[in-house]
Amino acid sequence: MLGTAAIRLGCRVAILSDSADCPAKGSCSELLVGSSASLDSLKKLAGSVDVLTLENEFVDSELLRALEGEGTLVFPTAQSIALVQDKLLQKRVLAEHSLPVPEFEPLDDFSAMKEIGQRFGYPFLLKKRRNGYDGKGNFTVRSQEDISKAWKALNGDQNGLYAERFFPFNSELAIMISRSKEGTEVAYPVVETIQKEHICHIVKAPAQFPRSILEEATSLARQAVRAFNGIGSFGVEMFLGPEGNIVINEMAPRVHNSGHYTIEACECSQFENHIRAVLGWPLGSSAMLAEGAAMVNLLGAGDGTGWPQGIEKALGIPGAFVHLYGKEKSSVARKMGHVTALGSNVGKALQKAERAANALQFGNV
Amino acid sequence: MLGTAAIRLGCRVAILSDSADCPAKGSCSELLVGSSASLDSLKKLAGSVDVLTLENEFVDSELLRALEGEGTLVFPTAQSIALVQDKLLQKRVLAEHSLPVPEFEPLDDFSAMKEIGQRFGYPFLLKKRRNGYDGKGNFTVRSQEDISKAWKALNGDQNGLYAERFFPFNSELAIMISRSKEGTEVAYPVVETIQKEHICHIVKAPAQFPRSILEEATSLARQAVRAFNGIGSFGVEMFLGPEGNIVINEMAPRVHNSGHYTIEACECSQFENHIRAVLGWPLGSSAMLAEGAAMVNLLGAGDGTGWPQGIEKALGIPGAFVHLYGKEKSSVARKMGHVTALGSNVGKALQKAERAANALQFGNV
Numbered sequence: 001m002l003g004t005a006a007i008r009l010g011c012r013v014a015i016l017s018d019s020a021d022c023p024a025k026g027s028c029s030e031l032l033v034g035s036s037a038s039l040d041s042l043k044k045l046a047g048s049v050d051v052l053t054l055e056n057e058f059v060d061s062e063l064l065r066a067l068e069g070e071g072t073l074v075f076p077t078a079q080s081i082a083l084v085q086d087k088l089l090q091k092r093v094l095a096e097h098s099l100p101v102p103e104f105e106p107l108d109d110f111s112a113m114k115e116i117g118q119r120f121g122y123p124f125l126l127k128k129r130r131n132g133y134d135g136k137g138n139f140t141v142r143s144q145e146d147i148s149k150a151w152k153a154l155n156g157d158q159n160g161l162y163a164e165r166f167f168p169f170n171s172e173l174a175i176m177i178s179r180s181k182e183g184t185e186v187a188y189p190v191v192e193t194i195q196k197e198h199i200c201h202i203v204k205a206p207a208q209f210p211r212s213i214l215e216e217a218t219s220l221a222r223q224a225v226r227a228f229n230g231i232g233s234f235g236v237e238m239f240l241g242p243e244g245n246i247v248i249n250e251m252a253p254r255v256h257n258s259g260h261y262t263i264e265a266c267e268c269s270q271f272e273n274h275i276r277a278v279l280g281w282p283l284g285s286s287a288m289l290a291e292g293a294a295m296v297n298l299l300g301a302g303d304g305t306g307w308p309q310g311i312e313k314a315l316g317i318p319g320a321f322v323h324l325y326g327k328e329k330s331s332v333a334r335k336m337g338h339v340t341a342l343g344s345n346v347g348k349a350l351q352k353a354e355r356a357a358n359a360l361q362f363g364n365v
Numbered sequence: 366m367l368g369t370a371a372i373r374l375g376c377r378v379a380i381l382s383d384s385a386d387c388p389a390k391g392s393c394s395e396l397l398v399g400s401s402a403s404l405d406s407l408k409k410l411a412g413s414v415d416v417l418t419l420e421n422e423f424v425d426s427e428l429l430r431a432l433e434g435e436g437t438l439v440f441p442t443a444q445s446i447a448l449v450q451d452k453l454l455q456k457r458v459l460a461e462h463s464l465p466v467p468e469f470e471p472l473d474d475f476s477a478m479k480e481i482g483q484r485f486g487y488p489f490l491l492k493k494r495r496n497g498y499d500g501k502g503n504f505t506v507r508s509q510e511d512i513s514k515a516w517k518a519l520n521g522d523q524n525g526l527y528a529e530r531f532f533p534f535n536s537e538l539a540i541m542i543s544r545s546k547e548g549t550e551v552a553y554p555v556v557e558t559i560q561k562e563h564i565c566h567i568v569k570a571p572a573q574f575p576r577s578i579l580e581e582a583t584s585l586a587r588q589a590v591r592a593f594n595g596i597g598s599f600g601v602e603m604f605l606g607p608e609g610n611i612v613i614n615e616m617a618p619r620v621h622n623s624g625h626y627t628i629e630a631c632e633c634s635q636f637e638n639h640i641r642a643v644l645g646w647p648l649g650s651s652a653m654l655a656e657g658a659a660m661v662n663l664l665g666a667g668d669g670t671g672w673p674q675g676i677e678k679a680l681g682i683p684g685a686f687v688h689l690y691g692k693e694k695s696s697v698a699r700k701m702g703h704v705t706a707l708g709s710n711v712g713k714a715l716q717k718a719e720r721a722a723n724a725l726q727f728g729n730v
Contacts (some may be wrong), residue, residue: 008687
């Protein structure tokens with residue numbers, strides 16, 4: 001989706017992927033096959049481009065720093081990525097900027113777990129500092145008996161972990177911010193996200209909460225992206241508590257699933273604004289083109305090909321924008337595509353998107 | 366733009382181009398370099414794909430027929446292309462279906478020119494039967510003295526030509542029709558096109574004429590596409606005479622410049638509907654998402670690179686959707702990109718699109 005946005009603006013896109021047959025192959029002029037954990041591969045990519053950017057936060061920031069040292073323009077910067085990709089550092093930066101986060105604590109060894117349980121109470125969360133996503137790398141410690149299981153599940157002897165006090169939330173909010181090198185920002189509408197087994201399932205745009213809450217969420221998200229000197233499109237995930245109190249759950253230094261709806265629903269999508277931001281161009285408007293929008297993820301139901309059953313039924317539903325990612329294979333809960341719909345309100349948009357999404361099935365058919 | 370639409374639907378796209386560095390390189394999974402006039406190259410492409418389609422009408426229909434003979438699915442069919450790509454045959458098909466066209470006459474040799482001038486009066490039009498576009502391949506014969514010049518300019522001794530009575534028009538209309546294999550059709554709004562030296566310069570959607578005229582134009586366009594058994598998106602260009610009378614000027618058996626606005630302005634673009642049609646999928650809605658839309662072509666002002674001056678200014682204009690084609694080089698009047706804008710009416714949309722278009726300059730800077 002980033003490639004498509006860049007191509008529309010006349011850019012040439014080179015991509016580094018570990019697979020010669022990756023879905024992005026159809027949206028780039030040059031596909032380099034290699035590992036983003038290899039400095040050599042990254043250097044090869046850097047040699048092909050004017051600006052290097054990321055679509056995930058898993059590239060080691062030290063490698064990015066090495067590229068910057070050789071003169072490559074990397075946006076977001078290695079420093080931003082360093083502070084976001086280590087979730088403990090991320091929490092510290094947010095806390096240092098007086099931004100609300102659930103109480104957290106580094107965990108250097110197993111022996112500290114019990115004391116944390118006493119201090120935070122149960123349940124509390126055990127999290128990997130790096131490489132977690134969609135709930136992977138998190139463990140909910142429900143009682144003292146879970147402590148050993150949690151430590152083993154996340155391999156605490158090998159991985160840096162930290163603990164987080166459970167924040168009882170009613171809803172999850174998210175917001176995309178695109179920020180330029182000069183510090184200009186564009187904030188997209190606050191959306192409500194509904195997860196299914198820790199994976200983003202539904203996005204409602206805009207979120208249907210009082211204006212004061214939406215304004216507070218937007219203000220926090222703007223401050224958060226500034227705290228990391230973020231350049232490009234950044235996702236900010238938040239929890240909304242029962243008293244309307246908001247904490248920041250997690251930052252994503254990249255385009256984000258909660259912003260896919262912006263392709264059809266906003267004047268300038270999160271993808272185009274990411275490209276504009278990293279190229280130093282003026283940002284586009286995040287204004288919505290409809291009163292309501294909704295996005296439903298298409299998740300694999302089981303093992304199978306990447307091509308769904310039901311395409312004719314789904315495309316027969318007027319106003320549903322079907323996106324299929326062209327992945328080679330489906331597996332349980334793998335993101336295989338998404339559907340966006342617009343409407344005169346969020347509910348109507350969601351109905352349309354769900355009808356199309358329900359018509360499509362990946363794997364186990 | 367076809368590639369981008371196909372990729373969003375999870376398709377893999379293979380392209381045959383005579384250049385390894387063509388703009389479409391960034392929107393396909395496989396680029397075959399070869400000539401679309403070579404049966405071998407076309408066979409290679411046919412071997413890579415489930416369905417073969419065209420983005421211009423210049424591939425010889427006999428070659429397409431040969432591919433069909435070997436079992437390749439070609440849409441539009443070789444037969445449709447044969448009847449459209451020879452403009453004399455095209456006119457005959459339209460006339461046989463009682464559709465209004467300017468009076469025309471085949472020209473077998475130079476000696477017939479003078480008699481045609483007497484019958485049609487001056488000016489009349491001399492046209493190449495094949496491979497004309499954007500006014501290339503046409504000659505306006507303004508007086509008897511022009512006859513030799515016209516014949517030579519179009520190389521009448523080599524090329525099949527025909528003559529057409531001049532139709533005095535006030536406006537030019539165009540309409541896109543997407544038609545499926547089963548004969549289902551979707552008609553896009555009638556648009557007004559404004560040419561600049563025979564090249565589409567501005568498109569206003571919808572055209573601002575009385576409903577009866579728009580309905581008549583739509584009805585004629587539908588009948589015309591059916592007359593050729595068109596499958597895919599077809600453009601129909603029409604002239605609107607001073608008394609509200611309409612004649613069909615030309616058919617395009619493909620996505621068309623007058624339909625580029627549909628990317629942002631319509632629920633399902635001409636490109637997506639072309640892909641849906643040739644794959645046998647249900648067609649999407651052509652409903653407009655705004656009251657008005659306008660498109661302005663970005664034409665080269667002179668020789669230069671394919672990259673414009675003024676990108677920052679153009680992207681700073683809210684609501685202007687800038688499309689740059691990433692062509693290697695600019696030349697006078699070459700189509701380098703386009704700008705679309707939406708608005709609460711056509712006039713407001715056009716203002717936005719023109720502001721952005723005027724900010725961009727290709728070549729001669």
